[in-house]
Amino acid sequence: MSVLEVSNIHKTFDKEEVLKGISFTLEKGEVLAIIGSSGGGKTTLLRCLNHLIIPDKGRITVNDDVIFDSERTDKISEAELRKKRLHFGLVFQQFNLFPQYNVMKNLTLAAYLLEDERIKKEKGSKEDRKAAHAKVDAKAEEILKKVGLYEKKDAYPCELSGGQQQRVAIARALILNPDILCFDEPTSALDPELTGEVLKVISGLKSSDSTMIVVTHEMEFARRVADKIIFIADGIIEEEGTPEEVFEHPKSEKMKNFFSKSVEVISGGES
Amino acid sequence: MGFVEVTLQLLKGFNVTILLFAITLIGALPLGLLITFGSMSKVKIISKLVKGFVWIIRGTPLMLQVILVFYGPGLIFGIGGVGRFTAVVIAFIINYAAYFSEIYRGGIESIAQGQYEAGQVLGMTKTQIFFKVVLFQVFKRIIPPMGNEIITLVKDTSLARVIAVNELLNEAQDIVGQHAIIWPIFYIGAFYLLFTGLLTILFGQIEKKMNYYAG
Numbered sequence: 001m002s003v004l005e006v007s008n009i010h011k012t013f014d015k016e017e018v019l020k021g022i023s024f025t026l027e028k029g030e031v032l033a034i035i036g037s038s039g040g041g042k043t044t045l046l047r048c049l050n051h052l053i054i055p056d057k058g059r060i061t062v063n064d065d066v067i068f069d070s071e072r073t074d075k076i077s078e079a080e081l082r083k084k085r086l087h088f089g090l091v092f093q094q095f096n097l098f099p100q101y102n103v104m105k106n107l108t109l110a111a112y113l114l115e116d117e118r119i120k121k122e123k124g125s126k127e128d129r130k131a132a133h134a135k136v137d138a139k140a141e142e143i144l145k146k147v148g149l150y151e152k153k154d155a156y157p158c159e160l161s162g163g164q165q166q167r168v169a170i171a172r173a174l175i176l177n178p179d180i181l182c183f184d185e186p187t188s189a190l191d192p193e194l195t196g197e198v199l200k201v202i203s204g205l206k207s208s209d210s211t212m213i214v215v216t217h218e219m220e221f222a223r224r225v226a227d228k229i230i231f232i233a234d235g236i237i238e239e240e241g242t243p244e245e246v247f248e249h250p251k252s253e254k255m256k257n258f259f260s261k262s263v264e265v266i267s268g269g270e271s
Numbered sequence: 272m273g274f275v276e277v278t279l280q281l282l283k284g285f286n287v288t289i290l291l292f293a294i295t296l297i298g299a300l301p302l303g304l305l306i307t308f309g310s311m312s313k314v315k316i317i318s319k320l321v322k323g324f325v326w327i328i329r330g331t332p333l334m335l336q337v338i339l340v341f342y343g344p345g346l347i348f349g350i351g352g353v354g355r356f357t358a359v360v361i362a363f364i365i366n367y368a369a370y371f372s373e374i375y376r377g378g379i380e381s382i383a384q385g386q387y388e389a390g391q392v393l394g395m396t397k398t399q400i401f402f403k404v405v406l407f408q409v410f411k412r413i414i415p416p417m418g419n420e421i422i423t424l425v426k427d428t429s430l431a432r433v434i435a436v437n438e439l440l441n442e443a444q445d446i447v448g449q450h451a452i453i454w455p456i457f458y459i460g461a462f463y464l465l466f467t468g469l470l471t472i473l474f475g476q477i478e479k480k481m482n483y484y485a486g
Binding site for chain 1: 408
């Protein structure tokens with residue numbers, strides 16, 4: 001059974017069709033890398049999955065739970081929408097940490113609120129709340145250790161480097177246990193010397209039960225870490241397959257072009 | 272009349288000035304936020320109406336508004352109006368709320384979309400995002416313009432004199448008229464300077480406190 005099934009997603013902005021029918025599936029524990037030139041629709045697709053944009057057409061299911069279906073006309077409540085969103089985590093290109101809170105609070109803020117909501121619904125006591133918060137704290141510390149930032153837990157985002165901020169953002173997404181963790185060009189806003197630490201953290205997350213989708217321009221990273229690559233151009237999937245298939249034996253002209261250009265850039269930079 | 276007596280009488284007026292200042296702030300700070308929500312409403316008719324209201328309030332002199340609130344009910348409806356001080360308070364609260372609402376709006380609109388989106392993908396409600404994420408950042412950003420506006424309020428309190436409220440300036444004029452001495456009218460400048468000076472220091476302190484983070 002696939003964790004994620006996306007079928008026939010369409011999205012139009014100002015009469016321009018950005019997504020022209022995207023379909024794919026993802027198995028549990030897989031890492032999917034979405035590549036393609038800017039403006040091709042990669043980020044829009046990711047934002048559709050996270051319900052930051054509502055697609056015009058199509059269907060998305062996670063673990064057989066229908067997240068979005070354009071055929072369904074009944075309106076869903078905000079509470080339901082929030083619940084559906086939590087299937088996904090999203091790490092932004094610009095980190096989007098909350099600047100007024102320290103690292104620890106950035107991680108725990110949403111988790112506290114969700115726990116409070118649950119306890120209120122179950123009519124739990126103050127002690128239940130305290131215990132739940134302590135659990136969240138412990139988990140936050142554990143995750144911070146995982147991304148190598150435990151000693152920065154009391155620092156504010158402005159005191160961290162870009163790479164550290166992005167690692168905090170990854171930790172913040174992880175604490176809510178999303179079924180699928182999405183990355184929207186996680187290293188594009190970083191200086192080249194800082195991309196390594198972030199990519200290392202992302203590859204370190206790879207395990208049999210963490211499913212990830214990474215929109216990226218880092219071809220080497222995609223080739224090494226992804227189980228599956230999707231190449232999107234002009235709103236459709238031009239090429240799809242394992243890294244080997246896509247990079248070594250591309251079928252479409254657009255992929256061949258795109259790939260030769262990115263190789264040019266890399267070798268051009270070295271000379 | 273000697274210096275001490277003049278000072279004592281002026282302090283009475285200064286009391287009224289401070290009271291008007293404080294009540295205006297207490298009323299206008301929250302009312303301004305309400306007006307902001309109205310002018311940012313997605314319901315077009317509400318935002319249009321509220322924006323029209325803000326235009327009228329900001330587009331006419333505060334002194335005129337004070338006069339209107341005080342004399343208007345009697346002239347238009349033939350009913351007894353409110354007391355002098357109450358009339359000034361009402362006019363000031365509405366006027367300052369309109370100005371504050373625009374400062375708030377500027378602050379809210381300056382917050383990056385990414386902050387809202389980050390809250391959304393973390394499963395927060397719109398209310399939670401506004402109060403737990405956005406509001407505090409807005410607060411930091413609007414301190415300088417709010418400081419400006421609040422210092423202006425100190426001096427605007429003297430407009431209450433137009434309907435004979437016994438605030439500081441009015442009190443000084445009474446002394447000048449009754450005792451044929453001119454210096455008290457200049458002396459009150461020191462009161463205003465002291466008041467605005469303290470506020471300037473206070474706002475400086477708040478700004479410094481908020482500098483623990485950047486952004």
